[in-house]
């Protein structure tokens with residue numbers, strides 16, 4: 001779930017943010033196409049922030065949890081069945097002030113949510129925090145990287161069945177592993193993950209999900225690669241994907257054989273595997289409000305919802321209905 005994170009793109013982003021242009025573009029585009037499709041649920045919520053990076057459904061609370069980017073914390077959108085609810089801020093992490101909040105994962109079994117924090121422009125700080133779902137008190141805040149370390153861009157997080165957290169580094173293509181109590185336990189690196197060195201590969205390891213069979217699935221945005229990382233051996237293999245997942249951002253595991261890959265264009269792809277993710281096939285695509293830039297996917301009541309980076313006075317979480325790809329087997 002990365003915002004494009006190299007310094008040139010960051011500068012571009014900054015320019016975009018300080019101008020009123022994106023808001024007016026959004027307003028003019030909203031009057032067309034995707035909003036008018038019937039039988040689909042587009043949740044539009046009021047928000048004061050221009051960028052919202054990730055939204056995940058919290059079933060126990062009946063709400064979407066949203067990382068509020070420059071807000072440096074979390075917000076919630078509840079009342080999801082009424083028109084245009086307002087976002088409510090739940091938590092701001094004071095100890096990482098100045099960093100942005102990015103990927104998040106709801107660890108419902110342990111009654112907590114984990115959030116990634118990153119230094120957007122200088123890439124000199126990275127952390128992951130865990131918070132109680134009932135009152136958003138901090139359980140732990142673990143620094144992953146600081147000014148004395150190599151630059152990094154912590155991006156997204158997944159949690160395994162034992163409560164270990166795995167955080168992707170979109171800049172250095174590694175994965176930090178943090179134990180359930182918050183201790184940094186290892187850093188997973190592999191030549192396979194790092195092999196993309198060409199100048200145009202700016203956003204690396206990004207969306208990550210834990211598969212109940214004991215491995216992580218991780219997407220490399222600019223390489224268009226999907227990797228499978230065994231959580232006990234830390235062995236990395238590449239999933240042989242038929243079809244393109246180039247630009248893949250946030251992931252969601254829908255079932256043991258299906259994941260959703262959010263992206264800029266199309267907004268989401270459905271990817272399926274029948275051999276425990278040694279090979280996979282892109283079987284469907286969904287195009288939502290492209291100008292808002294899809295960044296994350298989540299599942300709610302058997303449906304897929306895609307959240308978007310950019311908004312003005314409102315943000316959109318749209319239901320993804322996939323069109324089958326004719327080339328899919």
Ligand SMILES: *[C@@H]1O[C@H](CO)[C@@H](O)[C@H](O)[C@H]1NC(C)=O
Pocket residue numbers: 095096097098099119120125
């Ligand atoms: C991120 O948080 C750390 C820890 O508090 C702080 O030292 C650093 O200055 C923050 N980064 C930015 C860009 O403000």
